[in-house]
Amino acid sequence: MSRLIAGELIKVRTTRTALGFAAASLLLVLATVLITILAGHPDTIEDKRSALSFGAAIAIVLLLFGTVGATGEFRHRTLAPAVLIAPDRLRLLLARIAAYVATALAVAATLAVITLVIGIPLLAGEKGPDLATGDYVKVIAGGLLVAGLAVAIGVAFGTLVRNQVFAVIAVLVWVTILEPLVGLIKDRALDYTLGSALTRVAQGGDDRMSLGGAVLVLLAWGVVLLAAAALVDRRRDVD
Numbered sequence: 001m002s003r004l005i006a007g008e009l010i011k012v013r014t015t016r017t018a019l020g021f022a023a024a025s026l027l028l029v030l031a032t033v034l035i036t037i038l039a040g041h042p043d044t045i046e047d048k049r050s051a052l053s054f055g056a057a058i059a060i061v062l063l064l065f066g067t068v069g070a071t072g073e074f075r076h077r078t079l080a081p082a083v084l085i086a087p088d089r090l091r092l093l094l095a096r097i098a099a100y101v102a103t104a105l106a107v108a109a110t111l112a113v114i115t116l117v118i119g120i121p122l123l124a125g126e127k128g129p130d131l132a133t134g135d136y137v138k139v140i141a142g143g144l145l146v147a148g149l150a151v152a153i154g155v156a157f158g159t160l161v162r163n164q165v166f167a168v169i170a171v172l173v174w175v176t177i178l179e180p181l182v183g184l185i186k187d188r189a190l191d192y193t194l195g196s197a198l199t200r201v202a203q204g205g206d207d208r209m210s211l212g213g214a215v216l217v218l219l220a221w222g223v224v225l226l227a228a229a230a231l232v233d234r235r236r237d238v239d
Contacts, residue, residue, distance in 0.1 A: 008099035021065040025058040032057040043128035054115040055143030055202030066154020071164035097155045101148045108147035138204025146202040149218045156225035
């Protein structure tokens with residue numbers, strides 16, 4: 001299994017996709033922190049935590065990163081050589097998820113440091129109560145958790161769908177258009193949607209659901225998509 005993960009890591013590291021999404025994540029985090037603090041002037045604990053929530057800024061980006069990476073295996077026909085080496089498709093899928101999770105965690109950890117280095121001095125000049133150590137822990141833990149879970153869900157969904165263009169459009173439409181419509185039908189149902197769970201985990205939980213509860217929601221999404229992807233992928237011919 002370790003060799004499979006190492007092989008998947010090599011593929012991730014040697015493609016421009018990872019660098020592109022990492023650069024996009026960095027720009028989003030910098031823009032979010034600077035605009036939220038300098039223009040928004042947060043003065044409550046919740047607002048200050050939200051300003052430092054790097055995970056909320058990169059959750060969708062990493063979800064798309066996993067989706068694009070998984071569908072790229074089919075688009076560029078790089079899956080067949082891997083299957084020849086590891087005929088067990090489930091092990092190969094798990095190794096790919098592990099490689100993408102490790103990459104996402106490395107990116108998220110780097111962004112966490114950048115966010116704190118920039119954000120803490122800026123927040124020191126704002127009015128209102130200061131953040132406690134526990135608040136920083138929630139922001140960092142939430143950001144790392146959402147990074148790993150988002151990219152894993154993206155890989156599972158990309159493996160399930162296979163078509164890269166359709167998969168990316170489906171993710172964007174679901175998170176930005178369909179999920180808000182679910183909230184209009186029943187407000188409480190929105191708590192269990194993918195986008196809401198990603199945001200809630202990134203922020204370390206809120207008054208409607210704890211961090212642990214939000215993580216469980218994301219895990220449920222991941223398990224369902226992983227099971228579906230493994231079932232479909234096992235019966236799929238490799239070109």
